[in-house]
Amino acid sequence: MISALFIVSPMAVETWAYFGGHRPGPTESLEVPPGGGRVQRLQVDAGNASVTVRPGPAGQVRVRQTLIWSTTKPQVRKVWDGSVLKVQAECPGWWSLTGLDCSVKLEFDVPPEIEIQVVGTSGSTDVRGTTGRLDLTSTSGSTTLTDVGGTIWARTGSGALEGTGLSSRTADVGANSGSLDLAFTSAPDKVTAKVGSGAVTIGVPPGSHYQVVGRSGSGSREYAAGLEESTSPRIIDATAGSGSVDVDYVGGVPEVPGAS
Template identity: 25%
Template sequence: MRRVRAVAAAVLGAGLVAGLGGCADASGAKAEHRAWAFEGKRLTVDVDDAALDVVAADVEKIEVTRRLAGHVVLGEGPKASWALDGDRLRLRASCSGLLTDCDARYEVKVPRALALSVRGRDGAVRVSGFRTAVEARVEDASLRVRDVSGPLDVRSTDGSVDARGIGSRTVRMRSADGSLHLVARTAPALVDTDSRDGSTTLELPGSVAYDVRTEVGDGSTRVSVDRAEDGAHKVRAHSADGSVTIREAG
């Protein structure tokens, strides 16, 4: 009897897995929209277990588009919530059950005058178009930054950081476990990077010389930009375990 029950449970489990089908993809799911008036100077977007795309745009309010997709066996979901609490926009999505396959995606349009902070967990984060200060902290997630010209300060606990089209005077990038990649469109006054476990690649305009200082525990170092000790454009790159490459953008 015990063997029959075990076989039946295995068959049921296989059937449940098959019933979920392929991986959930919310990119084509029905869009839900909401907007909030905001009078502050800096917005914090706090997202958990969902992909996030934050864009500086010609809007007067904070505008959010949400898409959800998924399947749950012996449980519930996908469920999601969104709320603006003071200067913090909280975005949440979840599924719970014996077997789950869920996907949630948020697009947030932010007035151009606002500075931005991001707190992201367990989902890819993308930030683009900001001329104001951008600060981001993500966990178990990749971070992509595009076309930012305000001060940039980004950090990832477990995931890569990729920043391109950057016109910021100051750039700070940190990663505990993941690669760092910067492509600057204008020569920054300061680039400061620190990677515990992952490679670092900095691509900088060749129109100026840089005061470059590197410290690498375990990995190679390659610097091919023009250098000027005590120059106005400073690069500080530290890596505990991973190569450092500093070269001309192009």
């Protein structure tokens, strides 16, 4: 009977909480640096919480949190360390290991230029419209980036990572097992994408050219016709241990097989 609890979908926590637990509405707070200074970084220790980040006004961080629990209320701590807002979400107690006792949803409106660091386990991370550096780590949750322009560094254990509308000059992404899918609206200087088991898909603006390096243990490598240029200062380093590598022009140009 106990073992059965461990294989129930984490979505069950919402049903359980709805009928027999606690499901209050979201609460909101406005966080301002001590002395009203400039916000430089948001640092989130998310645990299994889902995290959403959107652009907001300068000089403040708006935090919305939604907590759902059955026996033990989740804890969300917020503290300023100079110009850095540190947020930690936790589902305390033994039941948190089952994924059934509680869940946390965190939503942030931040100055778009600040640095953002998120470390999570099974929750999703969704960032949109920011221009500062992103430093994102996930064990098994999905990572979604939309219309971001800052340097990207992201790692996931077994989740999917997808980026669209990217104007970042550099991106370094990796996964042990999962998919990496990046689409750029302006030509990046360097993209590094490495996956142990899974697919790598990179889309770049039509007419841009790159040195394309990396390797594939097993799986195809295909590049858009005319994309490779050995003297280009721009580099795409794409590696898949087992899986395909696709480097294409956004909008579609016929592909040609790449060197294996």
